[in-house]
Amino acid sequence: MTSNRAYAAPLTYPIYQTSSYIVPEGQKYRYSREYNPTVENLGIKIKEMEGAEDYNVFSSGMGAITTTLLSLSKPGDRILTHLDTFARSYHFIRDFMGKWGIKPDIANPGTENIINGIKKGTGIVFIESVTNPILRVNDISTISEKCHDVGAILVVDSTVPTPYNVKSLKLGADIVVHSSSKFIAGHNNVISGLAAGRNDLMEKIDAMRRTLGTSLDPNSAFLTENGMKTxxxxxxxxxxxxxxxxxxxxxxxxxxxxxxxxxxxxxxxxxxxxxxxxxxxxxxxxxxxxxxxxxxxxxxxxxxxxxxxxxxxxxxxxxxxxxxxxxxxxxxxxxxxxxxxxxxxxxxxxxxxxxxxxxxxx
CATH class of the missing domain: 3.90.1150.10 (Aspartate Aminotransferase, domain 1)
Incomplete structure (x- = not known):
């Protein structure tokens, strides 16, 4: 979807502060944990900004990461990340996913170490484009080539540079995620998360989001989109x-x-x-x-x-x-x-x- 124009075409997209919708007119949205017009408006913006096929919107950056990784993993899979990620991401992959039979591989900092860690059987590679906190810049294009050689999905957290500085999908990532609480919203007044990427993967992530309940509320979506304008x-x-x-x-x-x-x-x-x-x-x-x-x-x-x-x-x-x-x-x-x-x-x-x-x- 490329437009969800509001009634009477307001200059600023309104906050749809509602839990549900009258059917059949509101059948598309049904219930705001699943879909909400204000949240959808934010999702359309990140989709356009990243040049993505589809999008998802979450209650936090960690909501975006955890929902994405859970929706694409199953027991027995291997997932690779690097030590110099945000600590919560690192612990989720190593400790939480490890408890559920998903095998974590941890690479030391740097593109070369990440590439050496990708092997046959690796299902997901999760990297940060610019790492937090030591600011290594990973070569997304080179890493994506190795991922696709072995059939792995490349998920890139691009919170630090934002889509303004790095277009992760154009460099070969399958999915890009953001803690939009940070530079994207930009005013230290909201917690939110975003994901964009391939349509087939976004559909799986969307189903998991609706089930886990990691959905963003319309007020936070409004604040995030308002910050995104600048x-x-x-x-x-x-x-x-x-x-x-x-x-x-x-x-x-x-x-x-x-x-x-x-x-x-x-x-x-x-x-x-x-x-x-x-x-x-x-x-x-x-x-x-x-x-x-x-x-x-x-x-x-x-x-x-x-x-x-x-x-x-x-x-x-x-x-x-x-x-x-x-x-x-x-x-x-x-x-x-x-x-x-x-x-x-x-x-x-x-x-x-x-x-x-x-x-x-x-």
Whole structure:
């Protein structure tokens, strides 16, 4: 479906705050856990943005991931992912799916390690296009070739770059998923998830979504779609800000390392240059000073366990988003208490650099 025009053609698509619909006129929607016009409107937008055959909309990014993987898996299947994914995704694949007889394979960071982990019998490969938190840029095109050689489905989480910077389906992914709570909605005011891809796969996922109940409510769909309207202009500014901030942070002697795909020394810079429109809005760096004191001295930047909003926020993955990983796993990723994840907003980048430099040099 390409249109679901509302009654009287309002300029802003309305919130259909209803649990059910009068039949036969409302037979298409029946019940809002299954279908809702406001939610459908959001789904049409991500379908168009990704150039997909079909879409699904979920109550969260993890709802999109778990529903997608459960709908395409069965006991005895093998699923491959990499260690440097969002920790909840990693634990769902390794621990939860493993308990149900689905065999998880975990690759170390980097495209080459992922490709080496794909083998005959691999049913699903789940990757992040730009990984969270260490910002490796995976070569979707090369990975998709190996997947399709062995008959595996490639699912790509493209939350960090968004469809503005990376078109995962055009690069060979079968399905792309997003935590649209982050950059897509972009205002830290809603939790939602999206998936888009092949029609035959989306039909299976849609049936699982309706059964599990991981459906999005119409108010959250309205907020997500409203934020999506400014995605292009926000990402242009965020891309530019992040590149400038990353370059400036390299000059501070109290920072031992800056990680950003736009920097020439990044291990995947050439992949990023080839496939990305911009390098997105996450800049990571390691501080030489006491991390708690550093964060405590920041004035403009606030600590928060999220990313992708209009305001710049900072987090420490070792104690926040990836706190559930073991010390050995964090060591493989090079993540410790001094590792900072900066989600860059749309402010004046000079203000952000000054705030960081002041906190480090105080």
């Amino acid at each position: 995605l292009e202009i926000r990402m242009e500014k965020i891309n530019s800000n992040a590149m400038e901030i990353a370059a400036e942070l390299q000059k501070n002697p109290e920072i031992s390392r800056v990680i950003y795909p736009g920097l020439p020394e990044h291990p995947d810079h050439e992949i990023a240059k080839k496939y990305m429109k911009g390098y997105s809005g996450i800049v990571c760096f390691k501080v030489k000073t006491d991390p708690e004191k550093f964060i405590g001295k920041l004035e403009k930047i606030v600590p928060a366990n999220t990313m992708g909003g209009t305001e710049t926020v900072i987090s420490t993955p070792a104690s926040m988003s990836h706190r559930s990983l073991t010390s050995e796993e964090l060591n493989v990723l090079g993540v410790d208490s001094t590792f900072m994840r900066l989600s860059v907003g749309i402010e004046d980048p000079d203000e952000i650099v000054r705030d960081i430099n002041r906190a480090l040099n105080d």
